[in-house]
Amino acid sequence: xxxxxxxxVSLALATTMVLSLAACGGGSSExxxxxxxxxxxxxxxxxxxxxxxxxLTVNTTDPITLTFSWWGGDARHxxxxxxxxxxxxxxxxxxxxxxxxxxxxxxxxxSASFATGTAPDVNQINWxxxxxxxxxxxxxxxxxxxxxxxxxxxFSESSLADCTVxxxxxxxxxxxxxxxxxWNKTTFEKAGLETPKSLADLMAAGPVFxxxxxxxxxxxxxxxxxxxxxxxxxxxxxxxxxxxxxxxLQYSQEEIEDGLEFIQSLEDNHVTNTIKGIAGDGxxxxxxxxxxxxxxxxxxxxxxxxxxKFEGALNDGEEFVVGEExxxxxxxxxxxxxxxxxxxxxxxxxHPAECAALINFLLNEEEGAxxxxxxxxxxxxxxxxxxxxxxxxxxxxxxxxxAKVLAYVGFPLDPKFEAAALKNSDGTYYDVMAGLSYEDYxxxxxxxxxxxxxxxxxxx
Amino acid sequence: xSNNKGFKKWMSENLGMMFILPxxxxxxxxxxxxxxxxxIYSFTDYHLFDGIREWGLMNYVEIFxxxxxxxxxxxTFTYAFMTVPLKLAFALFIAYxxxxxxxxxxxxxxxxxIPSILxxxxxxxxxxxAIFKSDGIVNMILAIFGIKGLDWLSEPGYALFIICLLRVWxxxxxxxxxxxxxKNVSQDLYEAASIDGATKxxxxxxxxxxxxxxxxxxxxxxxxxxxxxxxxxxxIITAGGPxxxxxxxxxxxxxxxxxxxxxxxxxxxxxxxxxxxxTLTVIAFISQKKWVYYSDEDGR
Numbered sequence: 224x225x226x227x228x229x230x231x232v233s234l235a236l237a238t239t240m241v242l243s244l245a246a247c248g249g250g251s252s253e254x255x256x257x258x259x260x261x262x263x264x265x266x267x268x269x270x271x272x273x274x275x276x277x278x279l280t281v282n283t284t285d286p287i288t289l290t291f292s293w294w295g296g297d298a299r300h301x302x303x304x305x306x307x308x309x310x311x312x313x314x315x316x317x318x319x320x321x322x323x324x325x326x327x328x329x330x331x332x333x334s335a336s337f338a339t340g341t342a343p344d345v346n347q348i349n350w351x352x353x354x355x356x357x358x359x360x361x362x363x364x365x366x367x368x369x370x371x372x373x374x375x376x377x378f379s380e381s382s383l384a385d386c387t388v389x390x391x392x393x394x395x396x397x398x399x400x401x402x403x404x405x406w407n408k409t410t411f412e413k414a415g416l417e418t419p420k421s422l423a424d425l426m427a428a429g430p431v432f433x434x435x436x437x438x439x440x441x442x443x444x445x446x447x448x449x450x451x452x453x454x455x456x457x458x459x460x461x462x463x464x465x466x467x468x469x470x471x472l473q474y475s476q477e478e479i480e481d482g483l484e485f486i487q488s489l490e491d492n493h494v495t496n497t498i499k500g501i502a503g504d505g506x507x508x509x510x511x512x513x514x515x516x517x518x519x520x521x522x523x524x525x526x527x528x529x530x531x532k533f534e535g536a537l538n539d540g541e542e543f544v545v546g547e548e549x550x551x552x553x554x555x556x557x558x559x560x561x562x563x564x565x566x567x568x569x570x571x572x573x574h575p576a577e578c579a580a581l582i583n584f585l586l587n588e589e590e591g592a593x594x595x596x597x598x599x600x601x602x603x604x605x606x607x608x609x610x611x612x613x614x615x616x617x618x619x620x621x622x623x624x625x626a627k628v629l630a631y632v633g634f635p636l637d638p639k640f641e642a643a644a645l646k647n648s649d650g651t652y653y654d655v656m657a658g659l660s661y662e663d664y665x666x667x668x669x670x671x672x673x674x675x676x677x678x679x680x681x682x683x
Numbered sequence: 684x685s686n687n688k689g690f691k692k693w694m695s696e697n698l699g700m701m702f703i704l705p706x707x708x709x710x711x712x713x714x715x716x717x718x719x720x721x722x723i724y725s726f727t728d729y730h731l732f733d734g735i736r737e738w739g740l741m742n743y744v745e746i747f748x749x750x751x752x753x754x755x756x757x758x759t760f761t762y763a764f765m766t767v768p769l770k771l772a773f774a775l776f777i778a779y780x781x782x783x784x785x786x787x788x789x790x791x792x793x794x795x796x797i798p799s800i801l802x803x804x805x806x807x808x809x810x811x812x813a814i815f816k817s818d819g820i821v822n823m824i825l826a827i828f829g830i831k832g833l834d835w836l837s838e839p840g841y842a843l844f845i846i847c848l849l850r851v852w853x854x855x856x857x858x859x860x861x862x863x864x865x866k867n868v869s870q871d872l873y874e875a876a877s878i879d880g881a882t883k884x885x886x887x888x889x890x891x892x893x894x895x896x897x898x899x900x901x902x903x904x905x906x907x908x909x910x911x912x913x914x915x916x917x918x919i920i921t922a923g924g925p926x927x928x929x930x931x932x933x934x935x936x937x938x939x940x941x942x943x944x945x946x947x948x949x950x951x952x953x954x955x956x957x958x959x960x961x962t963l964t965v966i967a968f969i970s971q972k973k974w975v976y977y978s979d980e981d982g983r
Contacts, residue, residue, distance in 0.1 A: 330942075331941040331942065334731065334732075334941065334944060335731075335941065337732075338731040338732060338944075355732065355944075356732050357732070358732070358733075362732075498837075498925075499834060499837040499838070499925065500817075500837070501837075502836060502837035502924060502925050503816060503817035503834045503835075503836055503837035503838075504816060504817055504818075505812045505813065505815070505816025505817065505819065505836055506816075513818070643942055643943050643944065644943055647938070647942045647943065648922050648923070648924070649923060649927070649930070649935075649938050649942070649943075657924070657925070657926060658926070661839075661925070661926055663926060
């Protein structure tokens with residue numbers, strides 16, 4: 224009898240907690256700022272009720288050691304280390320050991336850590352890692368369970384839904400990002416042109432660059448993955464439907480051939496250098512390419528959060544401007560925004576409450592958010608964004624690019640768009656785009672290979 | 684008391700084993716276990732995050748039917764059969780020159796050996812990239828002579844050659860071994876040949892080469908094994924491109940294992956590589972009866 228009473232009380236308590244959480248969640252849906260606007264991402268997996276907070280408390284007395292990993296550049300390392308120091312001052316019993324490096328090789332290292340259960344307690348993760356490493360929820364801790372420590376009401380429901388896989392909130396979004404054009408205004412001026420406002424402007428600039436500045440000058444440089452994203456932008460704008468929906472590719476062979484012909488026309492019109500030409504530059508990435516630095520490549524199609532990186536890479540005297548999304552590609556807005564990265568807690572951690580406190584400190588609390596600034600893009604956290612706005616931390620270029628990207632979002636991005644088999648340097652996107660550029664494939668063959676590669680991933 | 688005596692006796696008999704125990708433990712954990720487990724995984728579709736769903740020969744079928752994998756094996760063969768003879772010939776040639784009594788010979792020996800120490804490093808691979816990029820040093824030099832530069836890194840036909848060149852440049856270790864062998868060739872033989880009127884070339888091919896064939900054989904086998912496992916050069920300089928022209932099998936194994944997480948397929952590829960290298964080594968050992976001369980063998 225006593226047992227039954229205990230069960231009934233437990234059930235009542237659990238129900239109350241779930242209801243109170245739902246009530247909190249209701250207040251979080253207002254998309255008040257650009258950064259917290261709906262990313263429009265894929266179908267949220269929120270059919271099951273989120274787990275209730277487990278009522279854990281942050282230990283403020285016993286010595287605890289947490290490990291924390293991230294990748295990035297020097298500025299991000301410095302900001303994050305300083306923020307972690309502040310956190311340790313707030314919680315003197317908690318020691319945080321940092322593990323950080325540049326991106327190159329980082330994903331390989333972390334994938335092995337997650338697979339072997341040896342990952343650090345708190346991790347900066349790429350959005351697609353949730354589906355790649357933890358499609359069953361086995362790698363990352365369900366953050367709903369620590370929602371009484373980590374204030375989830377600071378994030379839009381849609382952005383949290385994007386990070387919910389297998390019914391578990393596996394990461395908390397740090398920022399949203401999308402692709403936009405950036406131009407080197409100085410080079411365009413040398414060619415006697417204004418920076419492109421439309422696709423027609425861009426197409427017209429190619430021959431002018433060739434004639435007035437020389438063979439080595441191009442209005443834009445597009446690598447293989449850039450071409451793939453731009454092609455999807457183009458097709459979605461023109462045909463007004465998402466690339467992938469309900470795990471099905473929405474485009475026919477003929478439509479994809481149309482997209483590939485568009486990409487090929489950029490090379491044919493001297494708008495972009497060939498893949499062979501870009502590979503011959505010997506640079507690891509476009510921001511390290513001397514031709515971007517000195518203006519021979521006068522444009523890029525990049526993540527909005529990368530504005531500072533590309534602007535910083537330019538030589539003195541080269542003026543960097545944020546471009547516009549091209550509205551003459553079609554009647555629809557073909558752009559997309561996605562969660563650029565998340566903070567996640569490893570499933571194997573022994574200190575979920577303290578990990579949640581660290582994430583909350585970095586994203587939602589004034590002291591942490593102030594130091595972190597916009598080193599990971601415009602914050603998704605409303606509290607974090609307010610701190611950045613109040614303290615004038617929003618870089619004009621990054622904010623401008625982010626606002627333009629989010630205003631142009633038209634379609635969801637399927638998480639499998641970034642699957643390793645497609646996006647990696649030996650994946651389908653690279654094979655198709657490079658094969659087309661090297662003339663190993665004609666448009667028809669390239670479209671067939673692309674469809675085959677994508678369907679392989681979708682059917683897995 | 685008797686137990687203590689027995690333990691002492693056991694210790695004295697097995698003391699050697701105790702000394703090699705740390706190595707043995709490491710060998711079992713880091714060599715034998717991965718070796719055995721990779722064989723088992725090669726018969727599964729083991730995915731790093733999804734686990735094992737299927738058992739069978741599918742990975743081996745894929746290796747022998749998928750054009751990209753077959754191409755990687757072909758590229759690896761091309762790489763090995765370009766690199767090994769070039770490297771051995773170059774190492775022997777330089778060793779032969781450095782065996783003469785010339786002024787400052789030790790300095791030259793050090794200078795030629797240094798690339799072997801540096802060659803495998805990331806910094807040298809990055810330097811290689813800078814030398815051969817479209818506006819790199821090589822094309823700048825060619826431009827001085829009015830020659831149009833080539834797309835060394837982005838033209839599939841040239842990129843593999845650039846990777847081979849990096850390996851050939853690291854001839855120092857083979858050179859040192861050749862040098863030691865050349866020093867052991869008796870001067871009496873050269874003196875006798877000179878009296879008989881043999882030219883230096885004749886002496887080289889009729890005396891030097893036959894006598895050092897055991898060392899040539901040793902270098903051939905070790906260089907062959909190394910060439911088939913080459914990873915750093917294509918990984919850093921070309922990332923396997925352009926158009927998979929430098930995707931050696933070791934790089935493909937790495938990509939499958941750590942980028943696509945297809946551990947089963949990567950294990951099967953690793954085993955195919957192992958069998959291939961073993962087969963070539965066995966062929967080399969069998970062939971040595973025809974061309975390797977050991978001094979302790981009567982009549983040879």
